[in-house]
Amino acid sequence: MSEEGRFTIHLEQREGFLINVAFDWKRAPDLLMDEPPPLGEQQGPNASRLLAAAAANCLSASLLYCVFKEEPPENCLRAEATCIMVRNEKKRQRIGALEIRLILADVVTQSPRFARCKTLFEDFCVVSASIRQGIPMRVTLLDGQGVILHESE
Structure with missing residues (x-):
């Protein structure tokens, strides 16, 4: 699970705001990114x-690893990511906050490790821990019925 060191991802503009992203893993397919109109045509996700x-x-993988280690069961987690866009004092659009909801199947919540992992896993997510240094983020764990199991500040 460790990814220490450096990696390089190559991006190449095709036309307009359509950008091809080539990852450093040979088995990972390229990804097309684009901007919404009026700049682009939404042919792929944008950076936000x-x-x-x-x-x-990252949060999903961290929780699954904490609870199950290398062998999580199939289809035991769904996630929703909400990005809240705001304008700064110069009227420039910025990411004001992220809200992440992890919806967990019973096999996750009934695991003996879940009680400990639900308060521990966020600290091991490289991406969210890095984002939190500049963007407020709230993370919520829910069961399949929508009951909140844990919520970070």
């Missing part, structure tokens, strides 16, 4: 959407 997805993915 990828940041929200990255935070939700």
